[in-house]
Amino acid sequence: MSTPTLDIQNLTLGFKGYTGFTEVLHGISLSVNPGERVALVGESGSGKSVTARIVLGLLQELRTARIGGSVRFEGRELDQLSRRERHALRGKAMSMIFQDPTSSLNPVFRIGDQFHDVLRRADPAISRDAALERAAAILAEVSVRDAERVLNAFPFQLSGGLNQRVMIAMALANEPALLIADEPGTALDVTVQAQTLHLMRKLVEEHHTAVLFISHNLGVVREFADRVYVIYKGRIVEQGATRAVFEDARHPYTRALMAAVPRLTGGGIPDIEENSPDFGAPLEIHDAEARA
């Protein structure tokens, strides 16, 4: 089997604060294979977003953070890379899409210039014209028809949906091996969100990009991911192929989560406990033989 694009083993994270030490991640392991779409799904405070931040190397620089375990990107231990190497990785081999597209784009630069900056990370010699041409091509892939107008615009002149598509195009412009998407589209309207996810899925499929998809929305995860990890209070509680997890949830927490989502087909509001000692049950792995 080929090397996974991302391989996290027994990752722990704690923060030192005024009140003492708080452990946020209690040893989580997950992997994303080349071209695979993997979702990490959990509620707020479960540790899903900090995991993404560690992979991006954003928490390592925090003085209060204590990180243990191993994070390998294409076989290389992130910990052993220098700060510069890690920085070079971001935006080139690894890129990210955030929740709110409009605030993650720089408001004072035109979209075209921001594309130029992004493309320069991979090819420092690229000219502005060549960059714009390349940008227009990739914007076309996310169904942006009037690329010229968009490239000339400032982010605030575009709709949230359009900005989100610009973000996706930018994130994929350098053909990264791994895309980390943290709750993409949550800030958008439902119809725009559906479209955005559809486009993003199409694009990563075509480019064979591996995706780590962070979300709290089970419906969105079901539509996007090949494989799912369910995280609860800093521990992975269930993992497996999306279909298996959704149609045959085994862990009490995953079951509660599934049951709690109101159904479009009706049936009323389910009676679910917010908390249960059963949620601490051990990890359920669906496709154990394939994952060994």
Place this chain on the structure above:
Amino acid sequence: MSTPILELDAVSKTFGTGADAVHAAQSISFAVNRGECLAIVGESGSGKSTVANMILGIYPPTSGEIRLDGSVLPARRQLEHRRAIQLVQQNPLSSLNPKRSVGASLRLALDVHDIGASSERAKLVGALLEEVGLPADFARRSPAALSGGQRQRVAIARALACQSQIVVLDEPTSALDVLVQARVLKLLNQLRETRNLTFVFITHDLSVVRNIATRIAVFEKGRMIELGDTETLFANPAHPYTRRLISAVPVVTREEAALRSSLAAGLEETTE
């Protein structure tokens, strides 16, 4: 048939004038019956929040009338009008004053509307907290010491404190985790029954609406494009936008996916 508790009669709201005018709500008419949960569904810019704000009296309509129990509500609301219509907001982090205790926030409604003897009000606050499933001694806590779900319960208790008849729920569970959301929706259903409350439920989330609303009004670009019973509307949505809205909802089961694709059939794949 008895008078509807709340009626909107050709209500419009325009912000700005001349070329800059924004028609946020255009000739909206509907009636809400006592004890029902009417959902107003739409995306950003649909006018659903504008209508909610006019019902609450945050600003008056540009034209048209809003009637409470048959009598027209004035532009400047009296205390009795405020007392009848209350609000639960989306973000419980912002809707409770971080510098005041939970008890002080609840007591405000009692003080303003002079409910109960002032010596009894502390007891009333405790009873309200218990009614929404929180211990009475939470009154002494600061909102910062509460979880998101607990804060939203406090916000609900505050909306009930002045014995309101209508509660405008503005995305009351959108900021909550799904397990917490289920509990809070359950509580709202139960309160509607025990207190015979009327809900105006503002949301973008059709899966929630499917399970809590008696009727649904669909808004698009300042207009109400469809109004119907929940069952009917989901079984046979008349307007293409309603179909589009329902078929965009992310779902978790096969049955839902099947419903969605049956509604999406006939709709063109549109991008922007």
Place this chain on the structure above:
Amino acid sequence: MKRTLAILLANPLSLLGVVLVSVVILSAVFADFIAPFPEHRGAVVDFANFNKPPEWPYIFGTDLVGRDMFSRILYAYRISLILGIVVLAIAVPVGVTIGLVAGYLGGWTEYLLMRLTDVFLSVPPLVLAMSIMGVLQPTLANGMLAVTAMWWPWYTRLVYNITRGEKEEGYVLAAEVIGASKAHIIFREILPNCVPAIITKMTLDMGFVILIASSLSFLGLGVQPPTPDLGSMVADGAKYLPDSWWLTIFPGLAILVAVFGFNLIGDALRDILGAEQ
């Protein structure tokens, strides 16, 4: 509150601030008991011991008429602190109320109040105080009046900006929907959210008021002799530098200790209270 104090004492810099400020406050309050020559705060002449360098029992030396510098500095702290407290006790409520009202009500009220504030802010503080003192008699009361007149607008600006932000918060909307009065919303809902910023600024300002008051006295426009004042002590002694260095160095250091101490605490409070929000 307890937590704030614990953090203040845990950090070495803010701990130093607490120590310095405690020294200043204790000196001012217990000057009568600490000062070796309490009568030297007034018009005392002792030509036998004039202009002496530091030596027992005059640990900070004596001035040109033989008064003990140490005793005079203790009493000067008392004047400085009273001045600071009185100035802030008037400027803060006035400035805060105007800021709250302008920020919450908006419209014409806001326009008028904020333009008035701008007028006061546009005049350099020391110049305004000097002109007021020039027109009126240079007494301690007028000194306070002058400093107060230039101090309140800063609180108006501060509170106005916070209020504009808080006004958009859900809890203000909730209170309006309940039907609470404007006075309730302004003073009971919004004001508590301004308090951390106000306290932080007041702590920082204690140092600055002392400094400004000293500057005015240095120019001869502040506290009048024979009342001891740090600013006028520095001014009087400056003529005899470097020979009689103790006449300027000790009152100068005294100003430094007070201003530095209040600033250290103020900075720490800003971090602590800011982080709590």
